[in-house]
Amino acid sequence: MEPQLTAPNQFKETWKHTLLLSFQSLGVIYGQMSTAPLYVFGTLTADDITSEETVYELFSFIFWTINIISLLKYAFIVLTADDNGEGGTFALYSLLCRHAKVGLLPNESSANDVMHYETGSPFKIKAESRARRAIEKLRCGHYLMLFLALFGSCMTIGIGVLTPTLSVYSVSSGIQRSLSDISHRISASEKEREAISRALEKYVPVSTASAILVCLFTLQHYGTRKIGFIFAPIIIVWLFFIGGGGVYNIFHWNKEILLATSPMYMYRFFRNIHSKSWRSLGSIALCVAGSEAMFTSLGHFRRKSIKMTFVCFIYPVLVLSYAGQAAYISKNLDVRDFNHLSQSIPKQMRHWFVAFSLLASVVGSQATITACFSIINQCLALGCFPRVKVIHTSDKIHGQVYIPDINWLLMVLSLVVTIGFHDIVKIGSATGLAVSSGMLVTTCLMSLVIALYWEKSLFESVCCLIFFGSIEVMYVSACMLNFHKGAWYLVVLLALSLTIMLSWHYGTKKKLEFDIQNKVSAEWLIGISPGLGVTRVPGIGFIYSDIVTGIPAFFSHFITNLPAFHQVLIFVSFKSLPMPYVPPSRRYLVGRVGPRNFKIYRCVVRYGYCDPIRDTDNFEEQIISSIGEFICMEENDFDFQNSSEGRMVVIGNPPADGTGSALIPLNDTNSYEMECVSMASNETLSPLGDAIESGFTPVMRKKVRFMLPPNSPQMHVSVREELQELIDARESGTAYFLGQVHLAVRDGSDILKRLLIMTYVFLDKNCREPPVALNIPHAALVEVGMVCCI
Template identity: 40%
Template structure:
C-alpha cells in the first residue's frame, strides 16, 4: 500500500481499544491503495494459443501450414551444399561419404535435436527469437537496462514449467548475480542486439542465394542473364511485401510440399540407380576418416557443409505463427526424411559423376523432370526468401517495442495472425541491399562464404541464451546443461572458425551489416536508458499538483488532454515545463505512458492501468498503457474510446472501494469495543488489519461482479450480475459523466519532444553517441506522432532539453 508522508504525521495513537472515530485519520493509510496494483490484479489466466494442448486436427493443420512458411530455406539447401563444399574438385571418392556423413549428423544434431526438441520449448509465450529470449529473461530477473519494471507485470505471463525444488537455490544465486552485475545486463542486451543483427543479415543473404541458386538451373543462359533474372525476381518479391505475408506466403505454400516430394523422390531414384552403398555414411567413421585424409582442407570445407542447416533458426524465430508440436511433427515426419533422401541421392550421383559437383542438383535430375523441378525450385526459393524477410520484419518490430530500434512504421497485414507485420522502410532497405549483393557476388559459391557466418553466429547466440534459460528459469540438472552447452558450443564454434577462413572472400559482409546495426541499435537503447533515468530522477512531486490545484492563475480548458511520456513511475518533468510555459490545463488530464511488456500480446482488459493523482477533484490521472511486442495502439478514435471506457471502469471500481471502506467503518463504529487485543501487537495494528481484511473481501466480491459484466464469456450471467452490483455513489456517477462530457468536447494530444544532449563534462565518446548518433537517428526516423497515428490538428508538441 502506498501512503504519503502526511499520513504518517496525522495518524493518532490508539491505546487500549479507544474510540474508532479517533482513528478515522489513520484509516487514510488503509484507503491509499495504489490503484495501479488494484487494476493489475484483474488479469486473466487464459494461456495464449501457442501451446501443445490444442486438438490434433488443429495441430496437424498448423503442421501443414508450417511447411509452406518455415522450411523454404533449409529445404532449398540441396541446391548448393555440395557445390559450396567441393569448391575445387572431389579429391577422393570416399570424400563424398565423409561429407555426406557430416551432413547427416549435422542435420540430426542441430535442427532435429537442438531446435526441434530443446530450443522450441524456450519460447516466450509462444514466440521465439533473440529478443523473445531476452524478454523472457527480463521477466524472470531484473536485468533490463531501462528500470520500468513493475511487480504486477509478472502476472501477465502465462509461462509455466515444472521446477525441480532441489535446483531452486542455484537458479536464485545466478539470478541475483545477473541482477547485481552491470556487465551482465549490458552483455545480455548486446547478445540480443547482435543476434537480431545477424538474423537481419541473414534476411539480406537468404533471398540472394536462394533465388540465384534456383535460377542458375537454366542451362542455356549465361551468368549475366542468370543475375539479371534473379534481380528481377527479387525486386518483384519485395514489391509484393506490402500485400502481407499471409497473401504472399500462402499463395505459394503448396509449392514447398511439392518441392519436398520432388527432392525426396529424386533422391531415392538416384540412390537406387547409382550407388545405394553411400548409406554407409551413417557410420561416423567416414566422418573421422575425411578429416584424417584432408586435414586443414577438410576443416575449411565445413563452411560449405554448414549450409545444409541454414534456416534452422527460422523454426524458432517464426514459432509465433504455429505451435511447438506442429513444428515437431512437420520437421520429423516430412522435412527430415526428405533432406536425408535428397543428400543421399546426390552423393550416390556424385560417386558416378564426381566431375559434375558444381551443379549437382540439376545434373542429377532425370530429363523428363528437369523443367517441372526447375519451376518448383524457383517457387520454393521465393518462399525461402519470404520466410526470412517476414522474420526480419517481426524481429525489428520486437526490437522497436523494447526500445532497441529507432521508430519505424509497423503495419499489421493480417487480422488473423498478429505476428505478420510489414515495415516499409526496412523492406526497401532489404531490396536495395539484395540487389547490390547479387550484382557484386554473382555466384552461389561466393554468396555461400558470406551466408554461413550470419547463420552460425545467430545459432551460437541462441545456444548461450537458451543455456541461461535452462539455468535461471527451467532449473535443469547441471549435467544436462553442461552436455547441451558443451556439445553445441563445440559444434557451432568449429563451423564458425571454418567460416572465418572465408572472411576475405565474402564473409566480411554479414560482419559489416552487424557492426552497423549493432551501433544503431546499441546507441538508441543506451540513450533511451539515459533519458528514462533522467525523467525518473526529475519527476514531478505530488505537492506540485496540489499547489497547481490551488493556483487561481491556472486556467482549465475544455476536453481531455493526453500527455505522452515514457516515464512509468511518476509524473514526467515535461508536465511542469508545459504548465510553466502555457498556464492552462485541460479539464481532464491523463498522463499516458506507453510501456512495452516482454510478452507478445496483452489483453484489452489488462492493457490500461490507472491511478488518481491527488487531489481527486483536479481530475488528473496517471495511465500506463501496456503493450506486447505484437500489439499496436490502433487508430486514434479506437484508442480514445478504449482509454475512456477503461478509465470509467477504473472510476467505478475505485468508488466501490471507497463505498466498501465507508460501510465497514460504519459497521465497526456501531459495534461495542471488545477490548480484546492480540498479545504482543498494538491495538492499532490489530484493528487496521482486521478492517483491511473485511475491505479486501468486499472489494473482491465487487470486482468479480464488475468482471462478470464486462467479460464476453459471461453474456448469459449479465442480468444476474447486475442485480448483485451496487451502483456507484453520486460522486462516482458525476465523475464518469464529467469524463464523458470532456471526451465529447475533444481529446487533445500533448507530445513530449525532448532533445537529449550529453552533459558538458561528459567524455568525447558519450558526446558522440548522444549529441550526434542518437539525434541523427531521432531526426531521420519516424517521429512519435507518426508512429502513434496522432492527428496533427489535435497535437501540441512540448519541447524540453534533457542533459544526461
C-alpha cells in the same frame, strides 16, 4: 504454477487447424531448408572434393549436423522454450527478463512494482535460486545477454538479406548452364560457343536473380497466410522431386553412400585435417540453414504444426536428397560442375528441374524474410529498433506481421549483394557465417533459459552449451577462414545493424533516465497551483509520458511558463512488458493523482511486444471508460494497488457495447470538438489570455459520446457527479500534450558516446512518428520541447 497468457483472438488448436498450419508452414518456414540442397555442395569448389572418400566424409557431416542441430536441438528442445507462442532470440531474452532480474531495457528501470502489479500476476519474478542470484549480481552478464539478443537479431537480418540472394542466384546459375548447353548444340564453331558462354555467365545469373528478387519482395504485402497457401504446393512438389531424385541416385549410382551415416567418416576427416578441408565445413553449415527460422517464425504458426511437418516430412526428404547427391558426386568427379544439384538429375528431367527449382528458390527465401519481420517486430516493441510501420496480416494469429519499410530495405540490400558479388561461393561464405553465428547465440541464451527459467541443474545447462556450442563454434571457425571470400560483407552488415539497434536503445534509455531524474512529485503540482494562479480550462488534457509515477518534466515546464491546464487531466503511459501478449483484462492500470477535487488521473497501458499497436481512433474512449470504471470501483473499496500517489487498480478493456460499464458509449459521428491549437513551448510564451482566446477552434472529428447509466441505488451521488464532470469535460474538447526531449552531446564526450547519440538523433528525425502522435489532429496537439545534454 503461473497462469499462462494467450494471444488475443487465438483459436483453439485442433487437428484440423494443425494440419492447416502445417500445410502453410511448408511455404513459409521450410522453403529455405528444402532449397538448401541447391547450394550446399554447390558452394564447394572442385578443389574441395578430390576423392570418393571426401564425399563420404562430407555427407557424414551433413547427416549428423541435421540430426543434432535441426532435429534434436531445434525440433525437440528449442521449440519448447517459446515465450507464450513466440520464438526467436528476443523471445528467449524476454523469458530471462521475466524470470530473473537481468533486464536492461528502458521500461524495466521505471516503477517496476507498479508496472508488474497484480495478485498472482504472470509478471511475478520466480523464487531466488543460487544460479539466479549469481547472474543477477553480475552486472556485466546483463549487458552480455542484451548484446547476445541484439547480435542474434542482427544475424537474422543478415540471413534475410543473404539467403534470398543465395537461393535465387544458385538457380539462376542453373538456368545459365542450361542455356549454355543449348547454345553448344546450335553453335557452329568453338569460338562462338565460348563467346556465348561468357556472355551468358556474365549477364544471365545476375539479371535473372535480380528480377526474381523484386517479384519475391513485391509479394510480401499479401501476408503469411496467403503466401503460405500460394507457396506450399510448390514446396510439396519440389520436395517430392528432390526426394525421388535422391532415391534414384542412391540406387543408380552408389548404394554404399548410406554407410557414410557412420560417424567414423567424421573421425577420418578430423584425422587428416588441414586448412583447406576445414574451410569446406563453412559450406556444410548451410545444410541447417532455415533451422533458426523454425523457432523465429513460431509466432506465425504453432509448435505442434512446425514439429510435425519437420519430423514427418522435411527431415526424411532432406536426408534422401543429400544422400542421392553425394552418391552421384562420388561416381562423377570428372564431370563438369559435378557438385551442382542439377547435374545429378537425369537429363530427360533436367529442364523440369530448372523450372521447379526456379519456383522453389523464390519460396525458399520466404522463411528468412518472415523471420526478419518477426524479430524486428519484437525489437521494435522492446525499444531496440527505430519506429517503423507494422501491419498485422491475420486477425487470429497476431504474430503474423508485415513491415513495409523493412521489406523494401531487405530487397535493396539483396540486390546489392547479387550485383556486387555475382559469385555463389562468396555469397555462400557470408551466409554460412550468419547461419552458424545465429545458432550459436540461440545456444548461449538457451543454456541460460534451462538454468534460470526451467530451473534445471547448472550441469544440464553447461552440457547443453558445450554439446551444441562446440559444433556451432566449429562451423563459425570454418566460415571465418572464408572471411576474405565474402564473409566480410556480413561483418559490415552486422556493424551497421548493431550500431542502429544499440544507438536506439541507448538514446531511448537516456531519454527515460532524463524524464525520471527531472520529474516532480504530484504534491508539487497541487502546491504550486494556488501560488501561480493556475487557470482550469474546460475539457480533457491527455499528457503522454514514458514515466509511470510523478509529473513529467515537460509538463511542469509548461505549467511554470503558462499557468493553465484542463478541467480533467489524464497522465497516460504506454509500457511494453518483456512478454508477447498482455490480456485485455490486465491491460489498464488506473489511479488518481492528488485529491479527488483536482480531477487528475493516471492510466498505464501495458502491452506485450507482439500486441498490435493501439488505434488512436478509439483509444481515447477506452481510456475514459476505464477511468469511469475506476471511479466506481474506488467508491466500493476494491483492492487497490498502493503507490506513492495513491491507489491504482487493474481495469480490463471496456466492453464495446458498454455492458457493465460506468459510462455508456453512444456513437455520434457528427459531433464537433473544441480542440486546442498546436503550440511549441519556448523560452518565451504567448500570454495566457491570447492562448485561451485563439487556442481553440472547432474541428470536425468522429467521436464517441458517453452517458450515465440509469439511476441505481448502488451508485453513490458523489460518483455520479464525478462521472458527469468527466462527460462534460469530454464534450468540451480534448488536447494532447507530448514531450519532445532532444538529446545533445556535451563537450568533451568520448567518440563512442558521440557516435551513438548522433546516430540516434538522425534516426529519430527520419523514422516514423511515435504511435501516440499518428492519428492525433494537429489542431489538438501541444508539443513541449526540452534539451537533454549527455
